[in-house]
Amino acid sequence: MENYSHLLKQLLQFSDTKAIILANVLGYDISYISKWCNGAKIPSAKNLHVIHKKMSALFAKEIANNKQETSFFLEFNLDLPKEKDSMRDREFLESSIHNLLTQAYYQENPNPEITQEEDIKFIVGKDEISVFFEEKFKPLFLQGNISKLEIFMTLDFTVTDVSEILSLFSKLKWEDTSVYISLGVNLEQLEENSHKKMNQLFHILNRYINLNIEIYSNKHFQNMNTILVKDYFAFQYSLDSLGEIQSLTWIQNKLFLHSLSRFTLDAFKKEDKLLGLVNTKKLQKEGYRTTFYTSDSYNFFLVQGFEFLLPPTIIDNIANYAKEKKYSEQDLISILKVKIAWEEIFENSSINFFILKNSIFRYLEKGELTYMNIHYKTSIEERKMHYEYAMKILEKNPKIHFHVIEDEFVEKSNFVYNIGVFGNYKKMFFKNYYNLEQQKEPYFTIVNNSKILKHIHGLFDKIRLSKYCTEYHVEELKVFWEKYGNMFFRLTNL
Secondary structure: OHHHHHHHHHHHHHOOOOHHHHHHHHOOOHHHHHHHHHOOOOOOHHHHHHHHHHHHHHHHHHHHHOOOHHHHHHHOOOOOOOOHHHHOOHHHHHHHHHHHHHHHHHHHOOOOOOOOOOOEEEEEOHHHHHHHHHHHHHHHHOOOOOOEEEEEEEEEOOOHHHHHHHHHHHHHOOOOOEEEEEEEEOOOHHHOOHHHHHHHHHHHHHHOOOOEEEEEEOOOOOOOOEEEEOOOEEEEEEEOOOOOEEEEEEEOOHHHHHHHHHHHHHHOOHHHEEEEEEOHHHHHHOOHHHHHOOOOEEEEEEOOOOOOOOOHHHHHHHHHHHHHOOOOHHHHHHHHHHHHHHHHOHHHOEEEEEEEHHHHHHHHHHOEEEEOOEEEEOOHHHHHHHHHHHHHHHHHOOOEEEEEEOHHHHHHHOOOOOEEEEEEOOOEEEEEHHHHHHOOOOOEEEEOOHHHHHHHHHHHHHHHOOOOEEEEOHHHHHHHHHHHHHHHHHHHOO
16 A cells, blocks of 8 residues: 555645645545555545545646646656647646556555445434434535535425524535525415514524525425435435424435436426525616615615615715726616615605614724625715715605614624615515625525515514614714714724
């Protein structure tokens, strides 16, 4: 085993790759890498192709980044490629490394015993199922070369296990991988304890903010008991009386997986989508925002800055900033359309603003807001203009209400709020501030169902009447400004 272990150590050293990085890419514990490097063990033959493929991709990437391609061929006594372009070809480099590893492996182990892993497996018991889930998902997430994963879960999002499974996905997810989760809900049962279920919805959307989650009516799949990881594998499960998974069948058999995939995907019908992800272009193309701001009654739950009641001058400044930053022509047109809708209709409407107290303080100190999909930092002078203009609007329109939510509300929730809610009584959308910060679409989720829309508005009523929420009228907002505004402006200058 000396040649293989020596080669692996040499590749790690030459490419300046840490063993822990290799372990993460392969989805193995670092102890395995150590044993391979010191010759105590070698990889199993059944996984060899996948292991070497991932190794060679990682080493080739690091060698190319360090511009060491020529040195690599000389260091490892390989013939230099005849074509100069091949020297810079990543696939050629990967293939050369793959061949080196495979040759060294089979020189030491010419007749490896290959044990075929089962492609169908049955697991019983909550603890065993949790371990098995992680065992199967960890290598998939740690591959690092998967740009998109689609996972279809026929579980109702109000079921206990959903949070545990999403927690695993959120923890394992790499930044470069977009993970799309489709879940179900029974619309008829939504009426029972709707307040609790809406809280559960916002819990999973905010707590697992790095996952892109869509919700479907489960009328076509509520009894299917399937979790499908599209193109990779699937699980079928049974539930106990508490709605928790008690037994699990894992399926990777290609024939079974193909049939199950087709059956499962057909059940997630487009017309049953209750909460759907949308990107900025689609929102602009359909003119969603412009028509949204022509209603006469609104509820907003704002978690980052305050992007409303902006004076026209600041909106013009945002438009100029967007132009400088090469935002699209459609973005610039949308800014002006929304500006007109605000001036003509929106600012005369009945509006409830629900704002986290901590969010107000952050805005006063840092001046950051997100107007549509454009992140903008206001100057101190712009914040003063914003305040003065907002007070004028409030004095003219007594139907605008400010509800400030105390920090204890967030502490009680036990998660950070990253989802803003924008709703009138016909339309509603969510804004994902985490994705906006990462500059990774989709930024928005549209509510496509009147029942859910009604229940979310009901949740606003519950918040408004709670002990954590205080309504501030115009004069009280002026006192609030006098008390905190100058202090935060002084902090900004430190």
